[in-house]
Amino acid sequence: MSNAPAGAPAKSSHALPSYLNPDHLGPWGIYLQQVDRVTPYLGGLSRWVETLKRPKRALIVDVPIELDNGSMAHFEGYRVQHNTSRGPGKGGVRFHQDVTLSEVMALSAWMSVKNAAVNLPFGGAKGGIRVDPKTLSRGELERLTRRYTSEIGIIIGPNKDIPAPDVNTNEQIMAWMMDTYSMNEGATASGVVTGKPLALGGSLGRREATGRGVFTVGQEAAQHIGLDITQAKVAVQGFGNVGGIAAKLFAQAGATVVAVQDHGGTIYKASGLDVPALLRHVEEHGSVKGFEQASGPVETLPDAAFWAVDCDILIPAALEQQITAANADQIKARMVIEGANGPTTPEADDILHEKGILVVPDVIANAGGVTVSYFEWVQDFSSFFWTEDDINTRLVRILREAFAGIWQVAAEHRVSLRTATFIVACSRILQARELRGLYP
Numbered sequence: 492m493s494n495a496p497a498g499a500p501a502k503s504s505h506a507l508p509s510y511l512n513p514d515h516l517g518p519w520g521i522y523l524q525q526v527d528r529v530t531p532y533l534g535g536l537s538r539w540v541e542t543l544k545r546p547k548r549a550l551i552v553d554v555p556i557e558l559d560n561g562s563m564a565h566f567e568g569y570r571v572q573h574n575t576s577r578g579p580g581k582g583g584v585r586f587h588q589d590v591t592l593s594e595v596m597a598l599s600a601w602m603s604v605k606n607a608a609v610n611l612p613f614g615g616a617k618g619g620i621r622v623d624p625k626t627l628s629r630g631e632l633e634r635l636t637r638r639y640t641s642e643i644g645i646i647i648g649p650n651k652d653i654p655a656p657d658v659n660t661n662e663q664i665m666a667w668m669m670d671t672y673s674m675n676e677g678a679t680a681s682g683v684v685t686g687k688p689l690a691l692g693g694s695l696g697r698r699e700a701t702g703r704g705v706f707t708v709g710q711e712a713a714q715h716i717g718l719d720i721t722q723a724k725v726a727v728q729g730f731g732n733v734g735g736i737a738a739k740l741f742a743q744a745g746a747t748v749v750a751v752q753d754h755g756g757t758i759y760k761a762s763g764l765d766v767p768a769l770l771r772h773v774e775e776h777g778s779v780k781g782f783e784q785a786s787g788p789v790e791t792l793p794d795a796a797f798w799a800v801d802c803d804i805l806i807p808a809a810l811e812q813q814i815t816a817a818n819a820d821q822i823k824a825r826m827v828i829e830g831a832n833g834p835t836t837p838e839a840d841d842i843l844h845e846k847g848i849l850v851v852p853d854v855i856a857n858a859g860g861v862t863v864s865y866f867e868w869v870q871d872f873s874s875f876f877w878t879e880d881d882i883n884t885r886l887v888r889i890l891r892e893a894f895a896g897i898w899q900v901a902a903e904h905r906v907s908l909r910t911a912t913f914i915v916a917c918s919r920i921l922q923a924r925e926l927r928g929l930y931p
Contacts, residue, residue, distance in 0.1 A: 518597030518811050524837045529913035532904060536921040543603075543917060546596050547614075548572040552642035554620060556634040566635065570618040570643040572652055573599035576923040579650055580616030581606055581861060583657025583686075584664070586635075590619035594811065601832055602861070605854040607916035609893040611865045616652045618643065624659045636664050640671040647672065649682035649872075655864050656686040658810070662698075666691055682871040685864035694867035695879040697860075700886060701830070702736025704859015705806060707887050709737075709828040710744070711894045712851045712908075713804075718825055721745030723803040726824070728752045730773050733830040733857065734808030741804070742766040750792070750800040753809070755780030757792040759800060764789065798822055807834035808857075814839045822848060829853035844907060852909035854916065855890075855897060862886050 526543050533540060554566040569592055572580040582602035595617045603615025620639055624632055646652055656665055665684045669691060672683045681692035689695070696703075713720055723746045727734045730753045738748050747763040755778025758764065765784040772782045782789055792800075798814070799821040807813045808830030814822070819839035827843060828851045829835060835843070835850060843850050863886055870876050877885075901911035 517591070517593040518833055519593040519600075521812070521833060521836060522597045522600045525909070525913060526917070528837075529910055529917055532906070532910070532914045533917060533921065536918060536925065539921045539924050540917075542574065542576075542921065542924050543600070546571050546573045546599060547575055548646060549592065549596065550643060550646055551592065552639070554635060554639045554642060556631060556638055558631055559628050566620050566622045566639075568618070568620040568639045568642060569595040570646060570652070570654075571595045571599040571616060572646065573615040573617075574603040574920055575614035575652075576920055576927060577607060577614055578612040579614065579648075580652035581611070581613035581655070581864065582615055582617040583655045584618040584620075584639075584660050584668075585658035586620050586622050586624045586660055586664075587658050588621060588623040590621040595619050597811075598832055601854055603920060604913060604916040605858050605861060607919040608854050608897065608912050609858045609862055609889055610919070611862065613653075613861070613865065616654075617657075618654055619657075632664075633667055636667040637671045640668045641675065644672055644675055647683060649680055649868075653682065653864075653868060654684045655861070662686060662688045662693065665693075682868055685867040687867070692867070692871045694863055694870055694882060695877070696882040696886070697863045697867060698732055699736045700863035701733045701857050701860035702738075702808075703740060703883065703886065704862065704890055705733060705737040705808070705828055705830045705856055706740035706744070707859065707890045708851055708856045708894050709741070709804065709806075709826070711891055711898075712826060712828070712849060715898060716826065716849055718803060723747070724749045724801065725804045725806065726750040726752075726797065726800045726802040727806045727808060727830075728797065728813060728834075729807070729809035729831060730769070730779060731808075733860075734806060735770055735773065737806055737808065737828075737830055738766050739770065746804070749802055750797060751779050752794060752797045753778050757794050757797045758782055759790045759792050760784075760787070761801075762786070804828060806830050809834070812836055814843075816842060819843055820846070822846070824848060826851065829856045832857065840907070840909065850907065850909060852907075852912050854912050855894060855908070858893070859886055859890060862889055 549571045552568045554568045599615045599617035606613040665687045668684050673679045687693035725741050725746050725748045727738045750759045758779050798818040803825050805824035805827045811833035814835040816838040819842040826849045897911045
């Protein structure tokens with residue numbers, strides 16, 4: 492019970508539990524610092540800013556399954572809906588051994604910002620299970636997915652909250668989620684998830700969409716700072732659907748990919764890595780480890796040396812909090828394009844800014860995936876499917892227009908692209924909140 496006198500204003504920092512407190516620096520703490528930085532630019536809408544600092548709904552579920560050996564195992568699952576003022580929640584589901592509530596809350600909030608930044612009619616949501624999926628058989632993984640879907644089924648739906656693939660989840664996981672939800676509803680509901688197989692209402696271009704978005708936004712940013720892509724050296728952390736596709740598109744545009752890091756290690760070649768051959772190697776072997784190419788030897792570097800590689804464009808496309816105060820000063824790139832969610836801490840952001848390095852933030856740089864997820868959702872509702880050329884053309888147009896608006900806001904307020912993106916997105920979210928009012 493509070494000891495404050497009746498009618499005394501509450502001090503929100505004391506009222507917040509530890510994982511909601513901005514002093515608790517984890518993914519959620521980083522997000523709260525980002526909101527604090529943008530608040531002075533929100534004008535009259537700042538009276539609603541607490542809306543951004545508190546998730547609308549957070550569900551923690553127990554996910555019990557029977558293992559192949561007959562024993563029982565329990566896993567902790569989450570689904571967080573950060574904000575739904577502009578539309579149903581939208582965001583991925585990740586299966587990873589380090590998933591925490593703080594992380595899922597932050598990822599859901601960044602989805603709110605991301606969707607608003609590119610003006611999609613969605614709010615932000617995210618989900619996850621704390622599990623190492625590599626330790627499970629296919630049957631165990633299916634049972635885990637179906638049980639999790641049943642547990643969160645009370646808050647998801649085509650007009651409520653639409654999951655999608657994320658770290659360690661894919662089209663098959665989405666197919667199981669869609670089927671489980673549909674069986675419980677008694678009717679096929681293809682629009683309950685996106686990132687599905689084409690045979691179940693998935694969209695052409697979805698798998699490559701996030702990497703294509705990284706390339707598209709990076710190309711636009713490069714033009715603004717006078718960086719010639721054909722002369723650029725690129726370093727990529729993470730070589731899956733995001734980093735791998737982005738690397739392929741940059742290489743096709745004439746850039747030289749000199750370094751790649753993933754969970755298997757770090758490889759480097761000053762004259763350029765053979766990206767198509769590396770993609771084939773990763774598909775066959777699971778990581779960049781052991782890669783060799785015909786044009787000469789590939790150097791293996793210590794992982795910590797990746798950040799000091801001589802490059803023009805650095806693309807962190809793995810997990811959160813990779814660029815920190817401990818390594819930001821080593822970075823030599825002219826531009827950082829955030830393919831991952833939350834890869835740069837606020838302290839590192841400041842260091843990069845002082846060094847004159849342009850940071851293209853995740854909430855616009857990796858918005859290609861959710862944009863094509865929106866296309867898939869629309870196609871499922873209409874049962875009319877577009878060509879891949881149509882999808883890619885629409886994707887590029889939306890991202891270019893969004894980036895142009897954000898660049899203009901950054902110039903007007905003399906702020907970073909991250910702050911500018913938050914100004915645009917948070918203003919849209921809070922305007923919707925204000926117009927809708929409070930019920931009841």
